[in-house]
Amino acid sequence: MTVSPTARLPTLAVHADGDLRATAEVVAPIGVSTTFSYAQGDIKASNYGVDQHYHYARIGTPATAKAEAVLGALTEGHAVIYGSGLTAAFSVLVEHRPRKIALGEAYFGVRNVVEQYRRLVPNVQVVGIDCAYDGVDMVWLESPVNPSGEVRDIRSYALRAHAAGAILVVDATLAPPPLSYPFRQGADVVVHSATKYLGGHSDLLAGVVVARSARVADSLREARAVLGTGSGSLETWLLLRSLRTLAVRVRQQSQTAARLVALVESYRRSAVATSCHVPSAQQLALGRHIAAVRHASLQLCAAGCSFIQAQHPDGFGAVFSVTFATSEQARFVAQRLRLHRFATSIGGVESLVDWRYGWDATSEPGLLRVSVGLEAFDDLAADWAQALRALDEHERKAGAKL
Ligand SMILES: *Cc1c(COP(=O)(O)O)cnc(C)c1O
16 A cells, blocks of 8 residues: 555545556546456456456456445455445345344345345344344344434444354444444444445445455455446446545534534423423424434433444434424425435435335334535524424414314
8 A cells, every 4th residue: 555554544535545546647537448458468467557457347447446445444344345235235145144134223225135135045034133142143233223323332232243153244324434433343244335425425326345354355256246236337436536535524414413413402302391491482383393303412321322432433423313293294394494305315415304204114204314414504403493493383374274
């Protein structure tokens, strides 16, 4: 590496692929070729920079090598890129062939992938993540959890998994580096939907598996070359481009989200009457319809929450949820928010709000998932205030008609 391996994350994001540079261009060129000329007389010899040889895009491309070098440096493992987050998840299952999976709360698409795997491999059992681990050979944990943004204790699941002889897979899509490093808490494999924060601009679909072991990563790459499950050349280039700014984007999104969570939660609390507090009309208008706000920063834990700080030394994820009493109220607010676009997905530079029940029948009907983008906090705060006031007005009018 032309950059010291002890360099900090923002530096690695810009320079970790320095050794793979083969041209004078400072920015990696967009390469769309699916095939590469053999070096003269030897189809195995380098034909691209130093020690690099490429034949055919299904097997590997210069952009994939660069993006994997950067991702591996940032995530502290060996990265393998796929065409989507769910292809990455499926590839982990096929690689490890678990017979009994302990599955925690997980994005509905991941649960579908596990179902797909079960259909293909007979007699696979799936149990809850807090069940006994006898016979369990893979534990699949999502942290932070989509859609609540709450954090789970990776270290405690790693200890339990390893004691049972199982591997721990962590889907860390909602907290990419520099917000979390699951290998430090004992994860064996980390999965990200790169469509979210790693891509960061809602303009590419990709996924990544990061293995602690180089051997596992090589085996994943071999299977990827056979199947062609990698990401397309333009998407891979966009991903590499986005990784350069990962640290500043994600830190800013994390900080804005923490302030927005505190604000919306303060609206909810101020609307609750107690023996010491009589809510004003203004406080009731803003907060009386909010049933719950969930995020790592508000999380209560039975056994203490010190693991949350330990897992997130640099801040929490930028996804949180706001629950209303009814699905109608949730959808009203989603449509009234102006800067938060009403659309699915997370992790982009634009704030998004999604009504998860529309996708996932196991979600609460009144829940909105919020993905905080890079807009100024004051503008996002004003957006929430106007949407909540509009809801209150709407509810008052509806009440008056009855
Ligand atoms: C979006 C998401 C995925 C799936 O990724 P795709 O890139 O959409 O295939 C997996 N896990 C989590 C937590 C996600 O949010």
